[in-house]
Amino acid sequence: MIIDRVRREELRNKIMTADEAAMFIKDGMIMATSGFTPSGYPKAVPLALAKRAENGEKLNLTIITGASVGDELDGALSRTGVMVRRYPYQTNKSSRDAINAGKIMYQDMHLSHVAQFINYGFLGKINVAVIEALAITEEGGIIPTTSVGISPQAVKNADIVIVEINTTQPMELEGMHDIYITENPPQRKPIPIINPGDRIGTPYIPCDPQKIVAIVECDIKDNVRPLGAIDEDSKKISGHIIEFLEHEVKMGRLPKNLLPLQSGVGSVANAVLGGLTESKFENLTCYTEVIQDSMLDLIDAGKVTVASGCSLTPSEEGLKRLHENMKHYAKYCILRPLEISNHPEVARRLGVIAMNTAIEFDIYGHVNSTNIMGSRMMNGLGGSGDFTRNAYLSIFTTVSTAKGGDISSVVPMVSHVDHTEHDVSIVVTEQGLADLRNTSPTERAKRIIEKCVHPDYKPMLKDYFERASKGKFKHEPHIINEALSFHGRFMETGTMKIK
Amino acid sequence: MIIDRVRREELRNKIMTADEAAMFIKDGMIMATSGFTPSGYPKAVPLALAKRAENGEKLNLTIITGASVGDELDGALSRTGVMVRRYPYQTNKSSRDAINAGKIMYQDMHLSHVAQFINYGFLGKINVAVIEALAITEEGGIIPTTSVGISPQAVKNADIVIVEINTTQPMELEGMHDIYITENPPQRKPIPIINPGDRIGTPYIPCDPQKIVAIVECDIKDNVRPLGAIDEDSKKISGHIIEFLEHEVKMGRLPKNLLPLQSGVGSVANAVLGGLTESKFENLTCYTEVIQDSMLDLIDAGKVTVASGCSLTPSEEGLKRLHENMKHYAKYCILRPLEISNHPEVARRLGVIAMNTAIEFDIYGHVNSTNIMGSRMMNGLGGSGDFTRNAYLSIFTTVSTAKGGDISSVVPMVSHVDHTEHDVSIVVTEQGLADLRNTSPTERAKRIIEKCVHPDYKPMLKDYFERASKGKFKHEPHIINEALSFHGRFMETGTMKIK
Numbered sequence: 002m003i004i005d006r007v008r009r010e011e012l013r014n015k016i017m018t019a020d021e022a023a024m025f026i027k028d029g030m031i032m033a034t035s036g037f038t039p040s041g042y043p044k045a046v047p048l049a050l051a052k053r054a055e056n057g058e059k060l061n062l063t064i065i066t067g068a069s070v071g072d073e074l075d076g077a078l079s080r081t082g083v084m085v086r087r088y089p090y091q092t093n094k095s096s097r098d099a100i101n102a103g104k105i106m107y108q109d110m111h112l113s114h115v116a117q118f119i120n121y122g123f124l125g126k127i128n129v130a131v132i133e134a135l136a137i138t139e140e141g142g143i144i145p146t147t148s149v150g151i152s153p154q155a156v157k158n159a160d161i162v163i164v165e166i167n168t169t170q171p172m173e174l175e176g177m178h179d180i181y182i183t184e185n186p187p188q189r190k191p192i193p194i195i196n197p198g199d200r201i202g203t204p205y206i207p208c209d210p211q212k213i214v215a216i217v218e219c220d221i222k223d224n225v226r227p228l229g230a231i232d233e234d235s236k237k238i239s240g241h242i243i244e245f246l247e248h249e250v251k252m253g254r255l256p257k258n259l260l261p262l263q264s265g266v267g268s269v270a271n272a273v274l275g276g277l278t279e280s281k282f283e284n285l286t287c288y289t290e291v292i293q294d295s296m297l298d299l300i301d302a303g304k305v306t307v308a309s310g311c312s313l314t315p316s317e318e319g320l321k322r323l324h325e326n327m328k329h330y331a332k333y334c335i336l337r338p339l340e341i342s343n344h345p346e347v348a349r350r351l352g353v354i355a356m357n358t359a360i361e362f363d364i365y366g367h368v369n370s371t372n373i374m375g376s377r378m379m380n381g382l383g384g385s386g387d388f389t390r391n392a393y394l395s396i397f398t399t400v401s402t403a404k405g406g407d408i409s410s411v412v413p414m415v416s417h418v419d420h421t422e423h424d425v426s427i428v429v430t431e432q433g434l435a436d437l438r439n440t441s442p443t444e445r446a447k448r449i450i451e452k453c454v455h456p457d458y459k460p461m462l463k464d465y466f467e468r469a470s471k472g473k474f475k476h477e478p479h480i481i482n483e484a485l486s487f488h489g490r491f492m493e494t495g496t497m498k499i500k
Numbered sequence: 501m502i503i504d505r506v507r508r509e510e511l512r513n514k515i516m517t518a519d520e521a522a523m524f525i526k527d528g529m530i531m532a533t534s535g536f537t538p539s540g541y542p543k544a545v546p547l548a549l550a551k552r553a554e555n556g557e558k559l560n561l562t563i564i565t566g567a568s569v570g571d572e573l574d575g576a577l578s579r580t581g582v583m584v585r586r587y588p589y590q591t592n593k594s595s596r597d598a599i600n601a602g603k604i605m606y607q608d609m610h611l612s613h614v615a616q617f618i619n620y621g622f623l624g625k626i627n628v629a630v631i632e633a634l635a636i637t638e639e640g641g642i643i644p645t646t647s648v649g650i651s652p653q654a655v656k657n658a659d660i661v662i663v664e665i666n667t668t669q670p671m672e673l674e675g676m677h678d679i680y681i682t683e684n685p686p687q688r689k690p691i692p693i694i695n696p697g698d699r700i701g702t703p704y705i706p707c708d709p710q711k712i713v714a715i716v717e718c719d720i721k722d723n724v725r726p727l728g729a730i731d732e733d734s735k736k737i738s739g740h741i742i743e744f745l746e747h748e749v750k751m752g753r754l755p756k757n758l759l760p761l762q763s764g765v766g767s768v769a770n771a772v773l774g775g776l777t778e779s780k781f782e783n784l785t786c787y788t789e790v791i792q793d794s795m796l797d798l799i800d801a802g803k804v805t806v807a808s809g810c811s812l813t814p815s816e817e818g819l820k821r822l823h824e825n826m827k828h829y830a831k832y833c834i835l836r837p838l839e840i841s842n843h844p845e846v847a848r849r850l851g852v853i854a855m856n857t858a859i860e861f862d863i864y865g866h867v868n869s870t871n872i873m874g875s876r877m878m879n880g881l882g883g884s885g886d887f888t889r890n891a892y893l894s895i896f897t898t899v900s901t902a903k904g905g906d907i908s909s910v911v912p913m914v915s916h917v918d919h920t921e922h923d924v925s926i927v928v929t930e931q932g933l934a935d936l937r938n939t940s941p942t943e944r945a946k947r948i949i950e951k952c953v954h955p956d957y958k959p960m961l962k963d964y965f966e967r968a969s970k971g972k973f974k975h976e977p978h979i980i981n982e983a984l985s986f987h988g989r990f991m992e993t994g995t996m997k998i999k
Contacts, residue, residue: 086940103974106940111889111922121892122753123937186759186851186892191690254621260685345890346845352685367917375913375980377973382922390610390889391844393620393685414874416980418866418917423610423881438622441585441605474876475602481874481915482988489981 003166003218006136015216019045022163022215026050026062030128033065033119033155034074037312037339038266038291038383039092039226041148042070043131043165045219047077054081061085065124067150067311067339068112068290068383069093071224079105088124089115090381092226092266100378107378109371112290113387116154116340120185130159132206133167133219135174141213142205145178146170147223148312149338153182153206161214169222173327178204178336194347197261197288198307198335228294228316229268231275234400237431238269239276242356242396245427245434246282249394255354261288263348263388265357266314269398271295273356278302288351290342290384292334294319300333309335311342343387352393357385359397361410362428364446364466365477366437368397368420374488375416382419389424401430401455407496409458411449413465414484422477428453442477443470457498461487502665502717505635514715518544521662521714525549529627530562532618532654533573536811536838537765537790537882538591538725540647541569542630542664544718550576560584564623566649566810566838567611567789567882568592570723578604587623588614589880591725591765599877606877608870611789612886615653615839619684629658631705632666632718634673640712641704644677645669646722647811648837652681652705660713668721672826677703677835693846696760696787697806697834727793727815728767730774733899736930737768738775741855741895744926744933745781748893754853760787762847762887764856765813768897770794772855777801787850789841789883791833793818799832808834810841842886851892856884858896860909861927863945863965864976865936867896867919873987874915881918888923900929900954906995908957910948912964913983921976927952941976942969956997960986 007013023046026032036042054060063086064078075093078084082104084096089110091097100107110118118124132152135144145152146167156162181202183189193201249255259282264270275295277285287296287308294315299305313334315323323330341347348355359368360379370385372378389395397420399410410430422445426438433452437445450462469478487497494500506512522545525531535541553559562585563577574592577583581603583595588609590596599606609617617623631651634643644651645666655661680701682688692700748754758781763769774794776784786795786807793814798804812833814822822829840846847854858867859878869884871877888894896919898909909929921944925937932951936944949961968977986996993999 100975101973103942103969106943107975108938108940109922114922118937122751125938186849187695187755189849189851190694191692191845191849193690195689196686252621256686345848346690349844350685350688350690352688372976374973375978375983376968376971376976378975386889386920386922390885416978417976419920419922421885421918421920423608423613423885423918438617439607439624441607443602444605469875470602472875474600474873476599476606476877477871477875477916479874479915481984481991484874485980485983492980 003168006166007216008139009137009141009210012137012141012210012213012216015213017215017217019049019217022046022217023049023053025161025163025214026129028060031063031065031125033127033130033151033159034070035132035145035148035150035152036070036074037067037148037150038314039069039071040223040312040314041133041146041150042066042074043133044071044073044221045165045217046131046163047074050083051077051081054083065115065151067148073221073224090383092380097378109381111382111386112339112384113343113345116151116338119151119154119158127155127159129161129163130155131163131165132156133165135170135172136166137164138205141208141210143208144175144205146174149178149180149336150311151339153180153338156206156208157182162208162212163215163217164213165217165219167219169220171324171327173331176204177331177334180206180338181341183340192341192344192346197286197309197351200335225315225317225320228271231272234431235269235272238398238429239273241429241434242273243276243280258282258284260352260354260393261286263289263353263355265385266291266383267358269358270356273398274299278304288353297322297330300330305333308333309337309342311337311339343384345387345391348388349391353388355388355392355395357389357397359399361399361412361415362397363412363415364449364462365442366422366425366428366445367415367418368425369415369417370419372417374492386420389420394426395424396427396429397425398429401432401453406457407498408491409455409487409497411454411458411462412487413462414479416485416488443475502667505665506715507638508636508640508709511636511640511709511712511715514712516714516716518548518716521545521716522548522552524660524662524713525628527559530564530624532564532626532629532650532658533569534631534644534647534649534651535569535573536566536647536649537813538568538570539722539811539813540632540645540649541565541573542632543570543572543720544664544716545630545662546573547576549582550580553580553582564614564618564650566647572720572723589882591879596877608880610881610885611838611883612842612844615650615837618650618653618657626654626658628660628662629654630662630664631655632664634669634671635665636663637704640707640709642707643674643704645673648677648679648835649810650838652679652837655705655707656681661707661711662714662716663712664716664718666718668719670823670826672830675703676830676833679705679837680840682839691840691843691845696785696808696850699834724814724816724819727770730771733930734768734771737897737928738772740928740933741772742775742779757781757783759851759853759892760785762788762852762854764884765790765882766857768857769855772897773798777803787852796821796829799829804832807832808836808841810836810838842883844886844890847887848890852887854887854891854894856888856896858898860898860911860914861896862911862914863948863961864941865921865924865927865944866914866917867924868914868916869918871916873991885919888919893925894923895926895928896924897928900931900952905956906997907990908954908986908996910953910957910961911986912961913978915984915987942974
C-alpha cells in the first residue's frame, strides 16, 4: 500500500490509477521525467501513454529526462510513435532505431546543460513532470528513488506534477539524496561543495503540493542493464590506467589517494573502476554520474570513503546486493541532481579524474563518443563532456578494434568530434596508453600510433601520417581527401583494412 | 628613471641591462612570461635573447604566455629559432609560419587550462618568469601593466623572476588589477565572484623578493594591432545579434540589461560590441578576456557599468585615448589573471553571453576556430572554448564567404572541430542568424542553410544535405566520402565552387 508513503494526508485523494493519471497528458505536450541511466524513471504512466497510442489516439510528446531511461519509457513510447522529440540522452534500442530513421528529433546534449536550459526556458514550457518517488513528505516534498536527474527542475518548472510511488524501491534510500537547486544568472551563487561528500541541500525535492495532480502506485523494478563480463581487453586497459596513476603519484602530480574519480557508464568503465579494487590505492573518493557494481566492490573492499553520483545503476545482481545491504551502502553514497553531479564548477574545483569511453579517437587526440561512421547515433554524449572539459586528467578508453578487427578505433580523423584535442589528456586502448599532455599535434600522432593502435592498423596510420607530414602545413597534417578514407572504405567494403 | 618604481629599496641593486638580465636564461629552459593579446608582455629581455641567438649562440626555449604577445617576443624569438616549443596561443606572423613549417612545437590550448597546468606541473618546471611590471611594491609585490595573463602562476612556480619595468605604462594603471590565485585540488575553494565587478584579490602579484634576480628598464610600447574599419558585413552581423538579443529580452529569457558580455578578439568582434553603442541597451556589464576600442566607446556612451577582463588591448588610436583618460577608464575596468577572467566556474555562474569568431562552421553547428583547411594553424583557440562551453548563450560569427567568394564559411563538415554541436547555440553571418537551441541536427542544417549561407553556396549545401538525408542513418546525415569535398575542391582548384 502506498498510503503510508504519501505522508501529506491531503494528497492521498490524488491517488489514482496510471491510466487515470496519464489522461492529464495531452497531445503536443512537453513532458519532463525523473530517471538517469536507467534508474528511477517513471514506468506505469509511460506504459499507460503507450497504451493510448496503441488504441489509435494521436499523442505526440516531447520528452526530457536526466539521461537514459528504461524500456517502459523510451522503448514503449518510441515504438508507439508517442515520442517525437527527445532530450538529452538515450540508450534504448527502439529509441536509437527511431532516431537513426529520422523519426525522433533528438538533440544530444551535455547533460549538465539540460537542467539549466529547462530553467532558462530554452527547451520550451514544461507542461507536465512525471516523477518516480519513494515517498511524499508531510510538506509535500518528493523523495526520489534510485536517481535524481532533472527531477528538481522538472518539478519546479512544470505546470502539473504526476508522482509515481514505486513500492519496489527500499525505504532505506531516504536520506541518501541531497537536493540543491541553482538560481538563474544573474542571481546565481557559488555551489558550496568543497569535498565530494559535502551535503548542501535537502533530502527531498521541494514541491508546491497544489501542483501534484495525481499519485500513482507502481511496482515495476528499474529495468537495469546487464554488465558485460570483464574481459581481457578491459583488464589491460584498466591495468594501463592504474600504472599511469601510480606514476603520477610518484611524480608528485597526484595525491596518494588520487583525486575524485569519475567513470562513464558501461562495461569497460565498470572494468576500469573494478581494477582499482585490486590496486594499492586507499581512501579513494568518487564524484561521478553513475554508481555501478564496481563501486559497490570498491566500497566492500574498504577502498572508497564516499561515492557521490546522480544515480544507482547496478546490474540485476548488483541491485540485489544493493537492496540487501542498503543501510551499509547508504553510508557511502550521496545522490545529487544532475546539475550538481555533472557541474563544471564542481568538477573543476575538485579536480576529477575523468574516465570515459570513446567510439573512436584520431591520431591528434579528437574523440568521437556518439556517431558511428559520422551519422549513426549510438547513445549520446552523456556527461562525458561535463567532466572531460573540467577534469584534472581526462582519460578516454576504447578497445583498439571493433567488428572483429574490421574497424580500427584509431583513425586519421574521427568522423564526428565530441571532445577536441584541447580537452583530452590521455587515450588508452588494450595496446597501451598515450599521455597527450604537453604535446604538439605531430608529437601526439607519433605517440598514439606507437602506443594505442592495433598492429594490423599501425602501418596504415603511420603511412597516412608520414604522407600528410610532407604537405605544406605541418601543424596538424592531414590529406583532406583521405582524412575520412578509413570510414569510407569500411562503408564500401565492410572493413577498414585494404584488401 | 625606474628607481622610483622599485619601491622595495633592497631590490634596487638588481637593476641591470636587458642583456645582463637575459644571461640568467639558458639553453633548454622553460620561460613563462607576462602578456595577453598582445599587451603587457616583456620586450627588452626577449630582444636581448634574440640578439644572442643572432650572434650564433645555441639557445632553445619553451615559451609559455597567457595568450598572444607582440613581435618583440613571439616574432623575434621565432625568427631566430630560439622558440622551439610554445603554449598556448599566438597571433604573430613569424610564429605562425614557423608553426606551420613544423619548426615550433605548438600546443593550442584552452587558455583557462594554462594557469592550472603550470600549477599542476603538467607543462614542466618553470625555470624563469619574465614579467612586465608597472612597479614593485615595498613588499616585493609586482604590479602588472596592461594585462595580467599567467603572471601570478609564472611568478609562483618559477625558480627565478626577471622584472621589466615599462616606463611607458602610465602609473594610473595601479589599482586596476585584482589578483586571485587558486589552490590546486583537493584544496581548491569556490571563487567568490558573484558580479562581474567583484574584487576578490590584491592589486599586485605576490612575489618572494628573493626570487627576483634582475630588474630591467624598458621603454618600448605595447605593439598593439590595428583594428580593421567596421565594414558592412560586420555591421550586418552586429545588427542580427542585437535584434536577436532584443527578442530574447522580449521573450523573458534575458534581463533588460542582458547578462555579462564576452567578446573575442579582432575586427568583427570589435564591430559586434561596437553595435551595442548604438543600441537601446543600458547598464551593460562585460566579463571578457580583452578590452578593445569598442569597450571604450561603450564606456564613453555610458552604456557599460563595469568591464572585467584580462588585458587592455586597444588599437594605437585607442591606446592614446586610454592613456589620456586613464583615470576615467580605470573606474570601469578590472584586470584579472587569465585563470579568473576565463574561468568556467565564473563564466557559467554569471551566465555570460559569449560572442566569438569562427573560421568556418558546418551545417550541424560544429565550429572550426583554428585550422584552415584542417591543417593550417591560424592563431589558436584562445579563450573561445572557456566561454562558449559555459555561456548562457554561445554565439559564433563569421562572414559567409572568404577569399573573394572562393571559400564558403559554411561547409558540410568542418575540417577541424574546436567547438562541437553540443556547445554552440547561435551562428551568425552577414546573411542572417540561426538559433540552434532546441534542434535536432537535421533541423539545424535546414535552418543554417536557410539563414546563414551565401546565395552562391546555398544550392550546393542543400544538395549535399538532401542527398545525405537519403542515406540509411538520418540523425546527422553525411556522405562520408564527400563530407570534406568542399575543402578538397578548394585545395585542388582554388575555389569551393564547382567550375
